[in-house]
Amino acid sequence: MTDSEKDLIRTAASALGFEACRFASASEPWSAGERLAHFVEAGRHGEMGWMETTLERRAHPTAMWDGARTAIVLGLNYGPKTDPLPEMADRGAGYISVYARGDDYHEVIKGRLKTLAGQIAARTSQEVKVFVDTAPLMEKPLAQRAGLGWQGKHTNLLSRDHGSWLFLGVILTAAELEPDPPEGDHCGTCTACLDACPTAAFPAPFQLDARRCLSYLTIEFAGPWPTEFRAATGSRIYGCDDCLAVCPWNKFAAAARDARLQARDALVSPRLADLAALDDAAFRALFSKSPVKRIGRDRFVRNVLYAIGNSGDVGLIPVAERLLDDPAPVVRGAAVWALSRLVGVEGFAELRLSRLTQERDEAVRSEWST
Incomplete structure (x- = not known):
């Protein structure tokens, strides 16, 4: 397809509320699968057994669907109106991660992805599949390959336009679309995210040990926590935004436009x-x-x-x-x-x-x- 066809897809994505829409090859080799295998082999996935059972399918987009040729990666901004970290000074209140203060983003994104995917399928006459992050697809490496941003030293996606606050959705298609240039790393010598982590969950830059991560412990871990992490959680009761919120790239971020992704009053410092x-x-x-x-x-x-x-x-x-x-x-x-x-x-x-x-x-x- 031509660039003009890609522009039509971008226009349709923007009309649905997506702030970013870029294209990447879904079939070319990459090293992300190997990195994920090392992560699981080291036991850093903790009790998230689904990562191990779906490891082969997660290794590459074509391991899950061998007909995939192009990944259309969509971004939806969920930025907070103000820096959320000062809220933790109120120890009588609980801290809920920014991403969870509005409606469930899976439901917000999935419907729009299906609408856009239907339009793409009609234009290309090719099969499409829709993914949010509950599916065994490594969307962050795809987003970097597509040029939406890059995986920072905290392993999360960063954007020069939206900072830390970008939800991702992916449409895989059998259509051959010209890929966009990938995004390079723009972290430089900064280590703000690593230094901010209250539990030292990063063994090295670009590496995460989920077993030490407060997002993992508050959400994925079912039993009593190891005692060494209980005091470190402070007032964080669902998720942890420290490594996201301290990033200097957030100076370019804006508050979420979508009302469903904006914080409910009841979930800010409850x-x-x-x-x-x-x-x-x-x-x-x-x-x-x-x-x-x-x-x-x-x-x-x-x-x-x-x-x-x-x-x-x-x-x-x-x-x-x-x-x-x-x-x-x-x-x-x-x-x-x-x-x-x-x-x-x-x-x-x-x-x-x-x-x-x-x-x-x-x-x-x-x-x-x-």
Whole structure:
């Protein structure tokens, strides 16, 4: 297809709200699959077993669909209105990652991708397939190959136009389209993202150990956290934006235009006491249409309790104490840790003794009243 045909696709993508649309070969060799294999072999994927089971299909776009010839990579800006990191100074509030403060981006993007893919299929008479990041497709290397940006030292995609805040979607097509020039690395000597990581999750530039990453721990990890990371999470209760937000390239970023991707007021600095009181129904209601909902109430409240333990706010002691009797073991364990941080080990022992005495006295009164 000619450049004019590609321009028509770009115009259609822009009309659907995409801020970026570029083209890359989906069939040429690349080294991204080998890097991913090393990541998994080193165990750095943690409990994300799906990365290992889909490794062969993730290795290259044609490993998943041998008919793929061109990748059309789309970008949708989700930039915040202000720098989000100062919000963490409020230790009585929880910090939710910028990407999860609006509607679930998978749903926002997928419908538009399908619309655009249908138009492309009609124009080219070639098969197309649509992908968001839940599919076994390495979209960040494709985005760099297409020239949308580059993978920085924190392994996330950076854009000279949008900084850190760009959702990606991909349309693979059997049509042969002229690829756009790839983007080179523009990190230079900067190490701001590596230095900002609260858990030292980057063994080296351009390498990530997910097992140490707070985004992995708050979202993907199901059980009680290793104790070494609990204090490091601070007030982060879903995701972590430190390495994204400190990037100097964000000086070119703009706030999201799409209303569905803008932050809901209720998800900006929500009070820890309110979040800890959520039962399953209230959790689902608060996070309706939000990506936060997929981790479930128990895992979320576990995260909230770690933040309560880091708050230093003794006014939250009764909040954590009520959750000592929660039905979920992971919540009860997090409540123990939070209280031990707020009242100390000896204070927690006294608290437990007081609770046992109270339970005994209530049992005696109940026995005498029958």
